[in-house]
Amino acid sequence: MRNFLLTAAVVFYAGLNTPVFAQKAETPKFVSNTEGIKEYSLSNGMKVLLLSDPSQSNAVVNIVYNVGSKHEGYGEKGMAHLLEHMLFKSTKKLGDIKKMLSDKGGNANGTTWYDRTNYYEVFPSNDENLKWFLEMEADRMINATILQSDLDKEFSVVRNEFEIGENSPSGVLMERIISAAYLWHNYGNSTIGSKEDVERVKAVTLRKFYEKYYQPDNATLIVAGKFDEKKALEYISQYFSTIAKPARVLDAPYTVEPAQDGERFVELKRAGDSKVIGALYHTAPYADKDYAALDALQEILTADPSGYLYKAMIDSHKAASVYAYQPLVRDASFMYFGLDIPADKDLKTTENDFRAELDKIATIKYTDQDVARAKAKILKQVENIKNNTIGYAVNLTEIVGAGNYKLGMIYRDTVEKLTAADIQRVAAKYFKTNNRTVGVFIPSKDEVRVKNVEYTDDQIATLTKDYKGKALEKDAAPFEASIKNLKANLTEGKLSNGMKYGLIKKDIKGGKVLGSFKFPVSNAKDLNGKSDVGSLMAQVLKTGTKSHTKEQIQDMLDEWKSNINFGFSGQTLFVNFSTYKDSLPKVTSLIKEILTESTFPEAELAKTVNEYNTYLESSLNDPQSIAFTEIEKITENYPKESIYYTASTQEQIDNNKKVKREQLVDFYNKILGSNNGVGSVIGDVDTKTTAALLESTFGKWNSKSNYEYIKPELFATKKQDKDYLTPDKENGAAVGKISFSMDRKSPDYPAFVIANEMLGSGGFLTARIPTRLREKEGISYGAGSYVNIPIDNNVASWAWYAFFNPTKKDAVNKALKEEVNKAVKDGFTEEEFKSNLTSWLNSRKTGLGNDNTLMGLVNSQLQYGQSLDEYDALEAKVSALKVSQVNDVLRKYISEDKMTSVFAGDFNKK
Structure with missing residues (x-):
């Protein structure tokens, strides 16, 4: 595409008094290289961060604008978030953004928070992709159309997103507490905004907000992963440096929340099945040294199983779970504590007990072991994020929003230096009752109040200006994202007991190593009626061994910066x-x-059941939970003892209460074993040494129960719509399902895969179902379809889903079925097929850049004998299809006459 920004045309912005002229291209100016992040700047004020990682096969472009809900004025609540949605519509130069993102096949998203908004795209690394994504971001920085017709549809989508959040009692309670805690600062406002403001705002007003904040001098561009740095700088020069710095000057927000002058209390009464208590304390900005100490204190208080609050509230069975949260923000932050209460506990008694424990925080004598344990966990998280380059680049969004990307390194350095005295100091400073929001107002005299810390931009600049960071790590070796390269770097083997394994030689940043193992066990007779036992057994596995307590196990994993997870x-x-x-x-x-x-x-076991059941109780009346559970119950007819039986939420709760420790022990001793298992390890590991480790770990661990695969049954679906009422829930959910016979060896499989892409799951919200329900009619925040085509049996299904306002149920049902029937009757077009094929192929290329995808492919080859070559073979088969073949396969399996649908919501609402 020609470089439109190099023309001499005058670019006018509605709402700005001064015309903005395009300018000549310039080479980004190098600023610094801090721990591998190369910083550049442009004269128009834009900052550029480059983070190269040759071991990746993907790259990411992430642009961060310093605008969020904090910057919204009267009548503008939710405008930053609404604008984020609108920037996925179209631009004057490039056109339909979602369509183009779908064609590229990468992973794309946008997010809005208190201080910032970001847009990022992860894509297979090549010069063409990098150039296009940079051109696209530059285009929508200044050329978004923001049409009233698009806004008329999108505000309903945002409203539906708002309503989904309204279904969560804990989420709404947190929102109310935060709002009560802030009198003046905009952190007290929900980022998703006011439903009334969102519904009433006009496109012309939204455009003024866009033209004020979406400018180069208010943006940081991040490019990370595998890319040619020289070309990246050329593209940035071509597309971004030519955007002139606007004449307007952005004034930094200056509102500072005054010191709280007494404890505040919020009571929320709504329909629901769970009891929740929350408490909030004002804390410090991310740039302040106290923030790191407070993060460590949060871990010391709530960690499972060592936390002081955890022991006081969970070990005593007064509550099911306790958690804490301190957002990473630019101005003075807050720490929020949440407590989930079992249905059989008295809320007032628990609230009083919780208050008493919170009051102790300032007086507890924290030990060196407490601090060491918290530091190990935090530094493990920091290290793990840093060594996932794509995730790190997206994670930098929050840190950039807080003032400067170097603040993340300073935070890490501060954590490393923390002492018990630091923890003691912040505990005493911030954890006062008059700095807390949870209860009633209590007048008192001579209060020593906590004043919020304010950091100016100049102070942050001074803090970060001369920071050099730690020594650079060596780059990980490149790894091509292809089946050919995977096979070339794969070593397969078998342990002495028959377990199969695969070792993938891949240099991962930081020397990281990942492992994924699947152990099929037992038979229908021995597993009869034991699904709940198996599930709880896996959850309790890590809570103690003959040699180590749960606390010691967690401490070791944190010290090693490692994680182990079990599931059954x-x-x-x-x-x-x-x-x-x-x-x-x-x-x-x-x-x-x-x-x-x-x-x-x-x-x-008691704590696990308590926590799990409390979580389940919270979803008893949740429309999404009900819809996805009930669609399985009414389309399948397994006996209750079968491993494939779908229990209702209440059944799960009741079954969990009946499980005894002796059952877990018996299941563990008789059922588990690795002799029929498979597993893969990926990393820069020595093949011989790692094989020996696997032999030592799994080679003699055998099940006492003979393994026989339990094959599922095919139950035919029929035309049926069933409603489930969930009174006073703001959002509704629907799921539909068609069951049929197919496996991945079926000649119809390739055509069905691409048919589903076009119908409901492909692209970036551009398949037919989401286009109709979300883009055209604005009646659903999330809608689409998915398929389940197994490898080892022929019990397959296709399903659709939608989330919506309960008053829109009939419109959703009508639109969904019209789209399905239209596809079946008229078929897909040649253009539609080609577009979705490109998107599908690109998305699979992106998937190969994921380490978990690689391990999953190897495990499938080991377990089912499905050759790795099948990955490329499927692409070849799909690419060779004619659209008529796809349409024929769609008609063969999909019909409204076979579709069973479930709708859950408050359908009595008017």
């Missing part, structure tokens, strides 16, 4: 780990210990 579903135990090369022997040894020496403490 159907007849398969799942084991996953994330660690680093040097810690791999210790992590595999710990996995072996957990799998062979777990003790299942009675108290931990």
